[in-house]
Amino acid sequence: MPAELRELVQEAQARWTSRVGLSLDGADGTACQMECEPSELPEICNWLFSDRHYSFGGLVVEQRTRWELRYAFYGSEASWVHVVTYLSDAGDRFPSISGLVHAADWHEREAEDLFGLVFEGHPRLGDFVLHNDVWQDGVTPMRKTFDGRKPVTHRAPDLNWKPRRIVEETGAFAMPVGPVHSTATAPVYFQLETVGEDVIRAQPRLFYAYRGLEKIAEGRRADDVLLIAERISGTSAFAHSLALCQGVERLCHVEVPQRAASLRVFLAELERLRHHVAAIAGVCESTGLAVAAAHAAILEEDLLRISGSLTGHRYLFGLNAFGGLSTDFDDAACGRGAAAVAQVAEKLTVLQGMLSASSSFLDRLEEVGIVSFANARDFGLVGPIARASGLSRDLRKAQPYCGYDAIKFEVPQESEGDGYARLRLLFREAEQSARIVSAITRDLPAGRFRIPETDLRQGAALGWVEAPGGAALHWIRLGEEGRVERYRIITPSFANWHGFRLAAESFAFQDFPIILATFALSVHENDR
């Protein structure tokens, strides 16, 4: 058992004795479950988050014979802590923890919207996942009684509906942007409230691309849900399908062959590299640096072609399977792929050098869109965004999987938390990914690429990965005949969109698109 967890368990025993049911789960003792009454939730979660500095992973709501709420936290060593509470099916009121653990804010809003639960003390529930101008009151699609296969009757469209304005000030102006805006962008609406040049409030309205994935997964076969996992966010498809696979494999006690684990790392890092290169292209474009944007775009297409010619699919769809991968790759082909990746990485270094010598470009990024370390922590930001603000948690190190603990790589970190820090971080992480790709293809283990049959068991488990955007958690519960009973998808974009306004507010209006680009957020990954 990791020292961190042992210490935590001792303190929890001393501190909460009779009020908490402590149990160590998981064969390797890496997960600890703390069961408590709903009324104890805020205090316990706050202790984990504020005193023990555990990260808040997310909230999983399940409607079984009674309500089961699971708050997943993780530490910097291999240790998960799940705080679990129950309430009879007849009740629906829980205390809100987001006053103390602000990272839980959007999780509670989502559960209120989709399950119809009440989080007492939450200041700002309301229009969120289900848009109030579309949905009738009282529809709770995630409840078991709701049939997700049928269309729903909506309100008559109200063409004049607008989100609530917050800034009341002489000269205040609300600029509506979206949901269809700019060229080829994902649907999101911003109400930018400005006074003069400065953006005072920049609350995004999301979930235009809400496809109800958690709901439509229910009742389907697990391997079909894998196809849904790939399509949570097409640009992070491999990461999400890997998270689901690892959840199912943990549940079913499947040990993935070494070759499969190594190939998974190879593909996951290829995807991360491509994701970061696309993000870099976005930043260059947002500042109007057309030549640099074109160069980065060339590299993105190069990586898409490398993925396409090696695996058949430019976005790495159809590769992950329970127990390994759906197909094997020739070692020589992987080597050629890695060599091509190394060329891309070289060009990326040249691009970085040129950008860091372009003062007009740097002027647009430096000291713009700042997120402080404290804010990043309170809002539970993840991935490169958090690491650019000095918060360095990375699940590949904190909760290793796929043999990442045996791979040598760095988790880069910056401290300024501004646009330039985020851009530098993308470059540095891309470089690390390229290194992992070439190291892992140098000695790919021989052997099987898949365990032929995975015996699906009943029960639930958590799968996790460090997706390109940050921590992704998939909670999967299987019932009879390998059918999915509950699939909870917690994505990095959901965490980071929550904190996005921190960066955008109090900066000038013309900086807004640049700040948005440096966050490289996925709407699809957020909306699900």
Next chain:
Amino acid sequence: MSQWVIRGLRTGVKSTRYPRVEETAAGTSPGLPVSTALSSDLAQSLVAHCPVDALHPSITGVDVSLRQCIHCFRCVRATNNPMDWKGGYEWATAASDRNEKGTRFGPAFSRSVHILVVDAGDCGACLNEVKQLNNPYYNMHRLGFFLTPTPRHADVLLVVGALTDHMRLPLRKAYDAMPTPKRVVAAGACALSGGIFGQSFMCAGGVGEFLPVDVEVPGNPPPPLAILHGLLVAVGRKPTAGSHHGPGGPAENGSG
């Protein structure tokens, strides 16, 4: 600034020569399954592999409906008698009866064309492939195609995604705001049939019921060249896939 000019010149010309010359670079297209001759027993078991009912037994073997196919590769990898798989990217078909022959749509679109892209709720892959059309490899400006952010300037509406309930009104408003004559190109299995998302409380199962779609581009996601072909079809500068009797011909329009 001169460093950028030099760098730009040293990179040389990257652009594909499609549509004048076929593009054959590796990794530009995932290809698609095509109708396969098989005994009826084998055909039955193969059909069962498809998660979205894209495969159907035919007299000679198995037919595939490209509007449904989500590129999951199960019919080629998970079986000993796989479907035939074919490269290429000229997959677009004309969906409405107005242009069944795949002939020119008329002179209104013979010059530069402005395109409004609406993401009606996809996974982001189709949208990303649309974005690639502006990268130097595809550089669609050279063909007179331009993306526009405003429906008032748009000649073609390019829709991706399964059409979520939240995007119905924005999509309708965008379409209505476009001047006539206008064309609608639906790209990707989700926009055509709902794809893996199907029909549900949140998804309409494609945009066809909601808008008059002129051109359909299958794929999950369709690669940039396939989308480019769809746009060329929409403006009458390329024949549809069906007119070659290639995969995804008009025979299967309306199926599923």
